Amino acid sequence: MKRIAVLTSGGDAPGMNAAIRAVFKKAVAEGIEVYGINHGYAGMVAGDIFPLDFKAVGDTVRRGGTFLYSARYPEFAELEGQLKGIEQLKKKGIEGVVVIGGDGSYHGAMRLTEHGYPAVGLPGTIDNDIVGTDYTIGFDTAVTTVVEAVDKIRDTSTSHHRTFIVEVMGRGAGDIALWSGIASGADEIIIPEKDFKFEDVVKNIQEGYENGRNHHIIILAEGVMSGAEFAEKLKEAGDRSDLRVSVLGHIQRGGSPTVRDRVLASRMGARAVELLRDGIGGVAVGIHNEELVESPILGKEEEGALFSLTEKGEIVVNNPHKADLNLYNLNVDLNKFE
Ligand code: ADP
Numbered sequence: 001m002k003r004i005a006v007l008t009s010g011g012d013a014p015g016m017n018a019a020i021r022a023v024f025k026k027a028v029a030e031g032i033e034v035y036g037i038n039h040g041y042a043g044m045v046a047g048d049i050f051p052l053d054f055k056a057v058g059d060t061v062r063r064g065g066t067f068l069y070s071a072r073y074p075e076f077a078e079l080e081g082q083l084k085g086i087e088q089l090k091k092k093g094i095e096g097v098v099v100i101g102g103d104g105s106y107h108g109a110m111r112l113t114e115h116g117y118p119a120v121g122l123p124g125t126i127d128n129d130i131v132g133t134d135y136t137i138g139f140d141t142a143v144t145t146v147v148e149a150v151d152k153i154r155d156t157s158t159s160h161h162r163t164f165i166v167e168v169m170g171r172g173a174g175d176i177a178l179w180s181g182i183a184s185g186a187d188e189i190i191i192p193e194k195d196f197k198f199e200d201v202v203k204n205i206q207e208g209y210e211n212g213r214n215h216h217i218i219i220l221a222e223g224v225m226s227g228a229e230f231a232e233k234l235k236e237a238g239d240r241s242d243l244r245v246s247v248l249g250h251i252q253r254g255g256s257p258t259v260r261d262r263v264l265a266s267r268m269g270a271r272a273v274e275l276l277r278d279g280i281g282g283v284a285v286g287i288h289n290e291e292l293v294e295s296p297i298l299g300k301e302e303e304g305a306l307f308s309l310t311e312k313g314e315i316v317v318n319n320p321h322k323a324d325l326n327l328y329n330l331n332v333d334l335n336k337f338e
Contacts, residue, residue: 007097010072013137022266041108045073061266101125102124112281114282169253172223
């Protein structure tokens with residue numbers, strides 16, 4: 001392969017720039033040219049494709065967001081959109097593509113591979129909700145941001161003896177809530193993967209204050225419900241504490257990537273180029289037990305594919321994501337860490 005392209009798609013995540021940079025540098029070392037595609041699949045179809053050089057990737061390893069911009073472009077799920085995109089790749093002589101994004105973006109990578117343009121997926125999302133990898137690019141930074149914010153919320157929570165519900169991102173996954181909750185010493189962590197009862201939360205809050213605690217921090221994953229709804233239900237269940245809701249929102253998606261995210265993104269970016277160099281597409285790179293691994297994006301579950309097709313042609317996720325509940329199984333009594 002003499003020329004490849006790289007794009008970022010779906011929700012952005014800190015570390016995407018580090019991955020783009022690694023793709024470029026590894027490719028140069030392999031004698032492969034690299035083009036950048038702006039705005040994900042939308043830019044591919046529009047022909048917004050340009051050669052990357054050292055200047056373009058310079059000083060990006062520490063920058064949040066993605067300098068290639070990201071976009072959602074549902075038209076790429078249709079054959080017509082895919083063929084238009086391929087036409088543009090053909091015009092530029094591009095033979096393979098690195099797609100940095102979530103599982104939606106992986107589907108696009110699969111389609112490109114099926115049309116004869118090998119594409120490799122890299123997991124770029126703060127949510128850590130992608131099958132086939134222990135960690136996604138951006139997760140560590142997002143959790144660090146949440147912990148810094150909760151440390152500050154705790155100060156004011158303590159001063160006023162207030163109960164805080166801190167709503168964090170994660171889509172359907174509780175990873176951000178679980179990790180940030182443990183790292184910030186939260187009193188309660190509510191995630192979609194584990195059932196809970198409002199009555200129990202009310203009881204914990206009451207007992208905490210009775211025992212002399214001067215704050216109560218609840219980390220709530222957005223996949224459970226909104227902070228406002230949670231507060232309503234808590235009051236309905238009998239909570240009488242001075243309750244506040246804090247929605248951290250998009251600050252979780254930005255910021256300079258942590259060391260972990262920079263290194264992870266760099267390793268994965270380099271691996272993606274090795275795969276394309278060897279003509280391999282339709283796979284996603286992941287990390288498992290600190291080793292880089294690859295899984296086929298679409299195929300049979302028993303062969304390690306991330307997704308399978310049913311007889312009706314529907315795409316199903318194999319091994320749906322589960323948060324790392326082992327942390328819970330340790331029976332960590334969070335109160336002991338106060
Ligand atoms: P994420 O990649 O973070 O999961 P999305 O689900 O929004 O985000 O997907 C990102 C983009 O990937 C979409 O806007 C679309 O361009 C492309 N895409 C999503 N699903 C498919 C599909 N089934 N086939 C081809 N391309 C897809």
